[in-house]
Amino acid sequence: MTTDKVDSEEAIIAAFWAPLAEGFPGAFGLKDDCAALSPPPGCDLVLTTDSIVAGVHVLPDETPDAIAWKALAVNVSDLIAKGASPLAYLMSLGLPEAPEREWLAAFANGLARAQAAFGCRLIGGDTDRVPGPLSVSITALGTIPRGSFVQRATARAGDLVYVSGTIGDAALGLALRRDPSLGARWKLDAAGRKQLESRFRMPSPPVALAGVVRTFARAAMDISDGLVKDFDRLCRTAHVGGRLEAARVPLSAPASTVVGNKCVALEALLTGGEDYEVLAVVAPERAAEFERAAAASGHSVTRIGAIDDVVESVSVLDPQGIAMAFATSGWDHFRPRAAAD
Amino acid sequence: MTTDKVDSEEAIIAAFWAPLAEGFPGAFGLKDDCAALSPPPGCDLVLTTDSIVAGVHVLPDETPDAIAWKALAVNVSDLIAKGASPLAYLMSLGLPEAPEREWLAAFANGLARAQAAFGCRLIGGDTDRVPGPLSVSITALGTIPRGSFVQRATARAGDLVYVSGTIGDAALGLALRRDPSLGARWKLDAAGRKQLESRFRMPSPPVALAGVVRTFARAAMDISDGLVKDFDRLCRTAHVGGRLEAARVPLSAPASTVVGNKCVALEALLTGGEDYEVLAVVAPERAAEFERAAAASGHSVTRIGAIDDVVESVSVLDPQGIAMAFATSGWDHFRPRAAAD
Secondary structure (H helix, E strand, C coil): CCCCCCCCCHHHHHHHHHHHHHHHHHHHCCCCCCEEEEEEEECCCCCCCCEEEEEECCCCCCCCCHHHHHHHHHHHHHHHHCHHHHHEEEEEECCCCCCCHHHHHHHHHHHHHHHHCCCCEEEEEEEEEECCEEEEEEEEEEEEEECCCCCCCCCCCCCCEEEEECCHHHHHHHHHHHHCCHHCCCCCCHHHHHHHHHHHHCCCCCCCHCCCCCCCCCEEEECCCCCHHHHHHHHHHHEEEEEEEECCCCHHHHHHHHHHHHCCHHHHHHCCCCCCCCEECCCCCCCCHHHHHHHHHHHCCCEEEEECCCCEEEECCCCCCCCCCCCCCCCCCCHHHHHCC | CCCCCCCCCCHHHHHHHHHHCCHHHHHHCCCCCCCCCCCCCEEEEEEEEEEEECCECCCCCCEEEEEHHHHHHHHHHHHHHHEEEEEEEEEECCCCCCCCCHHHHHHHHHHHHHHHHCCCCEEEEEEECCCCCCCCEEEEEEEEEEECCCCCCCCCCCCCCEEEEEHHHHHHHHHHCCCCCHHHHHHHHHHHHHHHHHHHCCCCCCCHHHHHHHHCCCCCECCCCCHHHHHHHHHHHHHCCEEEEEHCCCCCCCHHHHHHHHCCHHHHHCCCCCCEEEEEEEEEHHHHHHHHHHHHHHEEEEEEEEEECCCCEEECCCCCCCCCCCCCCCCCCCCHHHHHH
């Protein structure tokens, strides 16, 4: 196979990034130094930034299209949980060596699929060669009707606690990627293994839920570092306490199989991280409407607990109503991650 | 000396980053996952992203406060050249090891000084440990009256070409940092050496010039990869040609000394990069006003050439009016930089 290296930043922009900016006039085809953005009338902007580093947030052998997808998905996840609709993103890419055309094409294809799925466009970037692993830093922007940003700190005693989708799949998917022999031990079929791995490799935050969250949620955040840890953060920020009922936490079919077989403890799923689902707190009188609107958006939500006024005390109850103990509540992004081992 | 490591992202945010967000309500004290921004009425937002990697864009032994300053400055430079007033920034920081408290305090201090000088605040971020060199990715946002973004592509034949400040200091400063013995060979006193080094280490884009640029410039960009290369880009994007007169290019006193002593060729300064000054194109009938307004802003601007209609042909004339030859027109950010050697 011949290598086909691309060795100028301008050539990379023109061939691979500029097509991702099409249809956004203020991106100027990525030929200017900055993007211009006229905020839609009556809207606020919502901004977030998150990085993906090879060997830290993705396995060292991950494919370029999955890395690109994940880098955008983890940022969009933050926007959705605040009730914002994704609009645009900027990307700072650090490449460890002059990349091959094929690699860049696959990476750009992953971004193209992700931005189409999430409804946003590339409006600026920076591509550098770096003496370290591949890194992708994305800053994502969303829009929201003025004043409707859903904070983390606004939960109140008596509110109900919901999660979107299912919890723990990504943690199992990571374990499967690192040790494929687990699939057989866990008694999973090929489809089940693939489903779990895909949840780790290419998370899909519930985009259509953004409008439901901003209309009905009193407080919300995305679940990235583990359900227990993120619920604890939400409660601490709001100076409230809360309870989760472990038996209510929604599991996918393959995750249920793995837990049912006693191959993996439920605790590991509740603290596993990388779920990229929404953790939402809803006033009881709005709960029925919230559930109906979520169903109409095509995303499931499940009530898993409640906020109470025992300040900053968070518990997770087992089916007998007894508080479960956790060795760790979840990931600290700052500590080296499991994926790096 | 005892080490004093900080090993959780939340502890780092609370102690070092949250103070940088004070006074910006939509940053929520960096306790939420996203920032909210209500764009000022009648304004567009201008966005850019640029990264600094230790050993690539700064020398491996650079101090944390200077790294932080430079990471923000290179982004602000892009905003200024588009006529935008800096408003806010998000930072994604990759740290190669658990940092010491002292290091973080110095880094945060560099950011604090830079954001005070440039008039913007931290509104979001991400701190990770990475198996590579220190990296700082910043996305900066500025505001501009609606529709007044100054593009790169809008230069016209007959327009005059200006630069702010002086050119080539950073290239000399980098050389001095890498080989301190050059200072004596170049016959520079301590103040001159320090001035040049400081221009490389802690560039100061001309913030007060933003309003002048947006009012009077027909096209503009910042000079980051070398005057000749960036002027060539500006002309190519606009499908025009242009001439620079080398003798008109403004040099600082120490740079004049170095060139006057024939220690370094003028060509090296015109292609050296990292000037972080504004390259502005102004219609002839607005030139006098532009010069007066720039002077009133406290930043010098110098006319160094003109745009002509010889399509996409750019020349630099020596004092005899003869076109100068360049081995390289400037940096490609994508190729490993001199600082990494």
